[in-house]
Amino acid sequence: MFKSSSNTRDDGGSSTGEVSRYSTLKYPHRLNFYDKPPLGDVTIEEFELFAIDRLRVLGEIESSWARNRPPEELKKIVVEQYTKYVPLDSNTAKSADLGEQRRKDHIGHFVLRLAFCRSEELRRRFVKAETALFRVRYGNDDALERREFLKSMMFDWSEMTEEEGTSLRDKLNTLEKSADSNVFLKARWTRIPDLVEKRRVVLKGGWAYMPVAEESALVFNEFQKTLERALEATAKALPRLDEDARIVPLLNNLSQGFLSGANFDWGSSAASTAGGLTADMIDEMARKHFPLCMRYQHEELRKRKHLPHFSRLEYGLFLKVLGLPIEEALIFWRKSFSKITDDKFNKEYKYNIRHSFGLEGKRANYPAKTCMQVIMERGQKDMECHGCPFVTFAPENLQTALMSMYNVGSQDMGEISHLVKGQHYHVACTRVWEISHGVKKGAGLDGESVTHPNLYAAKSRELEKARVKGESGEDVVMAEG
Structure with a gap:
């Protein structure tokens, strides 16, 4: 009665093998939790350019919030901005250099971590904007590639057992139906307080039970918490960079860029x-x-x-x-x-x-x-x-x-x-x-x-x-x- 979500096919016919063949790439997924720092050489030019292009996207997200743009309009603007400045094509793209796209995305994120870890206010704004960017990319990702990414993350929430499903059948039936309404997940309720507040889960013994359609809320919360912890760790390590005359001025300019919309080169021509x-x-x-x-x-x-x-x-x-x-x-x-x-x-x-x-x-x-x-x-x-x-x-x-x-x-x-x-x-x-x-x-x-x-x-x-x-x-x- 309660089938495994990992075996579902919600992509319209693609097979798991078609995605798995990309698992040998350095960046097998375009979605990224940025839980591993980039390795390899990065030039000063790349260091600055990758961060500036990403900051353009985050700056437009903040600007849209300040202007109270509706969610659909915000989503459209974010897609336009990251497609222009930090594109991430699907694994099925034929002509795109996926490795270089994802390298730029990865490095740009970590450079901005250095720039925004310096104060609680900057960290808060960075986490909020990055989470918004991740949400839009998550929603636009190919369904099968998104499932492969989630499987690779080894999250600690799990599928509800058949015994649990039987005991909670009546309560679960009151939740909003979805295409996968017979697949349910369970996680500690503290992970998803927003869903608890909206009464979109069933609570029992400290666990929250929800349809698999609500899995995105768990993913977004995990992304936010992971990034918050990473920024705090980065802030502790930042003093080691204070003597680098090449890096510190760049980081200062990047953090200040948020105040002005992060446009760095208009008017050059x-x-x-x-x-x-x-x-x-x-x-x-x-x-x-x-x-x-x-x-x-x-x-x-x-x-x-x-x-x-x-x-x-x-x-x-x-x-x-x-x-x-x-x-x-x-x-x-x-x-x-x-x-x-x-x-x-x-x-x-x-x-x-x-x-x-x-x-x-x-x-x-x-x-x-x-x-x-x-x-x-x-x-x-x-x-x-x-x-x-x-x-x-x-x-x-x-x-x-x-x-x-x-x-x-x-x-x-x-x-x-x-x-x-x-x-x-x-x-x-x-x-x-x-x-x-x-x-x-x-x-x-x-x-x-x-x-x-x-x-x-x-x-x-x-x-x-x-x-x-x-x-x-x-x-x-x-x-x-």
């Missing part, structure tokens, strides 16, 4: 595609298209007729990537610094402006600062005005700035304040973009979050052009009312 600007256009551009961080610096520049060095560097690189060529940049800064003489400007400022365009010094074409860098490089002195206002402004000052510059109302202000308190700065900035552009809540910048000041401005300009052409009905999700 944006300057080549941005429309040409002139110095006289910047005032109107700032009013219509700039994020708060850059608009605040622009207004300070107009007020002071000057900007300190780091503020000038941050704002200047933003304008460069926005499309302001070097000739117009020199005109813009010279007119802005109206209190100084031409001689002083040429001696003290012109070289640095040309240097940022790669025309002096080592002639490097410097990219604009990402949101992560803007957040981390906050102004430390009273006269500095660079950095992320969602981080550096007092709550009342932030409220005043958003109301005056972006017409944010009191109801939306409460939501934005809540996001800022939760350190979801990029989501708060995205919400300001939606409000100021009349875009439906949650639609974002074509579904994206603000992770770069130039992304904010570029999407704003694109939206304006679409509306001028009368294409907003096709390209923009407008706010109701």
Whole structure:
């Protein structure tokens, strides 16, 4: 009456042998509990790239939670993100390099362990996001391959005996029916308190009995507990890395990346595609298209007729990537610094402006600062005005700035304040973009979050052009009312 779940065939006809032939691979399954550290050589480039790509996925998961996306929408976004950045194809895939895919997934996870084990808050966020990623991958995995993975894990829950089934028959019949309703598992109830709370199990003598369809809850709980223990162990071992000048800065950047949506390279090629600007256009551009961080610096520049060095560097690189060529940049800064003489400007400022365009010094074409860098490089002195206002402004000052510059109302202000308190700065900035552009809540910048000041401005300009052409009905999700 109670058949063994290990012999069930829920894949539509595939045989166990077709999956087992992959058991000799280093990574026989695309699902992974990450219970064994990666072995072998890893280059610094791989160390950083694998972690960054994985962090893109986890960052989008956190962003989706902060934006209260429904479960189905969250699942769709997660699938899109990991398919793009950390793909894991089925064993039946013909052309994919399965070994390299799974190696990247494995190494990226362990690098992020090092970055996120440093505090209880970081560990909590990492576990939550990784568990969400595992849940989506588990649900999308091929049924037969998933069964083979579970068999390989040797979990300590077991199938209910026929004697137990007979004594609990009436109670088990009250549980939700499933395709495998005659297959039941038992585990200690402390493993699945959520199922106990929802009354989806039968309790007896400290054991919880459930249909095999509920096995996923056991798996997810085991994944979470395993990762929590592993992070605590990693935290104890982390001090050994403190002397490695190559690794520690990378780990610091990765952990900070969560605060900004983890976008690390937007804008690296944006300057080549941005429309040409002139110095006289910047005032109107700032009013219509700039994020708060850059608009605040622009207004300070107009007020002071000057900007300190780091503020000038941050704002200047933003304008460069926005499309302001070097000739117009020199005109813009010279007119802005109206209190100084031409001689002083040429001696003290012109070289640095040309240097940022790669025309002096080592002639490097410097990219604009990402949101992560803007957040981390906050102004430390009273006269500095660079950095992320969602981080550096007092709550009342932030409220005043958003109301005056972006017409944010009191109801939306409460939501934005809540996001800022939760350190979801990029989501708060995205919400300001939606409000100021009349875009439906949650639609974002074509579904994206603000992770770069130039992304904010570029999407704003694109939206304006679409509306001028009368294409907003096709390209923009407008706010109701």
